[in-house]
Amino acid sequence: xxxxxxxxxxxxxxxxxxxxxxxxxxxxxxxxxxxxxxxxxxxxxxxxxxxxxxxxxxxxxxxxxxxxxxxxxxxxxxxxxxxxxxxxxxxxxxxxxxxxxxxxxxxxxxxxxxxxxxxxxxxxxxxxxxxxxxxxxxxxxxxxxxxxxxxxxxxxxxxxxxxxxxxxxxxxxxxxxxxxxxxxxxxxxxxxxxxxxxxxxxxxxxxxxxxxxxxxxxxxxxxxxxxxxxxxxxxxxxxxxxxxxxxxxxxxxxx
Numbered sequence: 001x002x003x004x005x006x007x008x009x010x011x012x013x014x015x016x017x018x019x020x021x022x023x024x025x026x027x028x029x030x031x032x033x034x035x036x037x038x039x040x041x042x043x044x045x046x047x048x049x050x051x052x053x054x055x056x057x058x059x060x061x062x063x064x065x066x067x068x069x070x071x072x073x074x075x076x077x078x079x080x081x082x083x084x085x086x087x088x089x090x091x092x093x094x095x096x097x098x099x100x101x102x103x104x105x106x107x108x109x110x111x112x113x114x115x116x117x118x119x120x121x122x123x124x125x126x127x128x129x130x131x132x133x134x135x136x137x138x139x140x141x142x143x144x145x146x147x148x149x150x151x152x153x154x155x156x157x158x159x160x161x162x163x164x165x166x167x168x169x170x171x172x173x174x175x176x177x178x179x180x181x182x183x184x185x186x187x188x189x190x191x192x193x194x195x196x197x198x199x200x201x202x203x204x205x206x207x208x209x210x211x212x213x214x215x216x217x218x219x220x221x222x223x224x225x226x227x228x229x230x231x232x233x234x235x236x237x238x239x240x241x242x243x244x245x246x247x248x249x250x251x252x253x254x255x
Contacts, residue, residue, distance in 0.1 A: 013044035017100055028199035029192040031096075035201045039096025046101050053105070053112050056098040061119050064091030068123065071207065072130035076138055081210035088204035095120070117164060124160050124200075128153035131220065140213035145221065152224045159231050166238045173245045197226030 008016075017040045027036075046056050067087030074080050098116060102108030132149035135142050196202055203223055209216040 008047075010044055010048050013047045013104060014040065017043060017104055027192060028202070029189075029196045030199045030201035030205075032192050035092055035096050036100075038093035039100050042093055042097035043100035043104060046097060047104050051101070053098040053102040053108060054115060056094055056101055057112070057116055057119060060091050060094030060098060061123075062091075063087050063094060064119075064123050065126070067091060067207075068127050068130045071127075071210070072133040076134065076210050076213075078211040081208045084210060085205060085208040088207060089201070091123075092201050092204055121157070121160055124156045125153050128156060134210075138213070140217075142213065142217055145217065148221060148224055152220075152227070155224070155228050155231060159227065159234075162231070162235060162238065166242065169242055169245070195230065197223060198230045 043056070064087070067084045070080060070084050070087065095116070098112070099108065102112060128149040131152075132146070135146055135149065139146070206216065206219050206223070209219060
């Protein structure tokens with residue numbers, strides 16, 4: 001007598017994902033409470049379609065870079081602002097979905113994590129270059145602040161590298177000692193709300209204001225100021241934390 005395997009339903013996949021969420025350490029409010037939930041729905045759908053995490057990463061990149069291209073090359077209008085916002089929001093939700101799909105399938109891979117981080121690093125820098133191109137094409141009285149997106153691109157690149165490297169060093173310390181580091185603990189809701197100006201997801205939403213040059217410029221510069229302040233405060237804190245960890249294994253090669 002043969003038995004037929006019961007296919008997991010979409011609801012079952014969602015339920016499994018609800019119990020397999022990663023920690024909330026350092027996550028700002030939109031990313032933590034909205035984007036991860038959107039990603040969960042998309043990850044469950046991708047699982048039902050038999051997609052791999054890398055395929056979801058590729059689709060995420062398509063949406064994100066399509067939105068960035070519209071910012072850079074398409075004349076601004078209300079419709080364009082809405083389209084950009086939707087493309088970036090969907091791309092960001094799929095960026096959350098690939099990792100959740102990996103956990104749903106039993107775990108990710110170093111290559112998948114590498115691909116995800118490379119695409120993230122690219123989009124963070126290119127997004128601000130696209131804003132710079134948009135402002136060059138449609139200055140609308142922004143001549144005095146045209147350089148802000150270029151500085152913002154540098155700030156975003158340093159922040160992304162520092163966050164990723166700090167997380168990797170924390171993981172190495174956790175593996176070495178088995179003791180959770182401070183960065184691996186859950187973040188309070190109050191902290192998530194306090195750092196929401198640094199939230200990439202919130203910036204995605206702000207592009208709906210593209211058709212109102214003054215409004216978007218004010219919001220964009222506010223994001224820039226908040227991210228610059230956050231980085232200035234976070235870098236010394238992370239350095240002090242890592243200085244308090246144990247030494248890494250010696251990887252030098254003997255002569």
